[in-house]
Amino acid sequence: MKEVLLRSIENIDWITLILCCSITTLVLAKKIYYGRFTNFIILPFNNKYIFLYNKKDKLSHWFTIFLSIFQLLNFTLFLYFIDSIFKLSLHINTPFTYIIALGILIAFFFSKLILHLCNAFVFNMQGAISEFLFKKISYFNYSSLIMFVANILLAYILKDSKIVIYITALSIAAINILGWVTAIRNHQKLITNNFFYFILYLCALEIAPLVLLGDYFKD
DSSP, X not given: OHHHHHHHHHHHHHHHHHHXXXXXXXXXHHHHOHHHHHHHTTTTTOTHHHHHHOSTXXXXXXXXXXXXXXXXXXXHHHHHHHHHHHTOSSSOOOHHHHHHHHHHHHHHHHHHHHHHHHHHHHTTOHHHHHHHHHHHHHHHHHHHHHXXXXXXXXXXXXXXXXXXXXXXXXXXXXXXXXXXXXXXXXXXXXXXXXXXXHHHXXXXXXXXXXXXXXXXXXX
């Protein structure tokens, strides 16, 4: 019993460290870019953030970088909790497991971003693709706020709660579907004129990478 309790305390310690690091990036983003943050926080209800900051260097702006770090830390931790609660893998979850998963997600994120930008260069659509990416990343970063709250609940309050997992997953899906609908609606003419390439883009750069990543974590 004592050994189990000590292991539980150790898990909470490193999870607390991850949550503290993630909230630090969010606080820095709010402190340094308060105007952006206030517009970002109402993103699902008002597109003002997209219209105001959908400019040059939007993907490399420090505010986007801070939020992407926050998102990666919390998304990885949320996947860690899913694996722990639903026993999806045979191995024992440890801090090292989290680090490996984080490394894979970072590599996946950058590989996908580079592929998108290369695709934009090949088809001479840098402006449209970067705007599309900015919208997608903004909505996914917003959904990481929900992941953060869920991670706190799963770590300290409602441990092993499948209900929290289900509600969070549905909320994440709803926010990102809203982001996709908004992005498609804003680029409707471009998509209509290049419908074949849009379907190719969906299959090659959106669906296929997610299937491969899912298979990897499943194994």
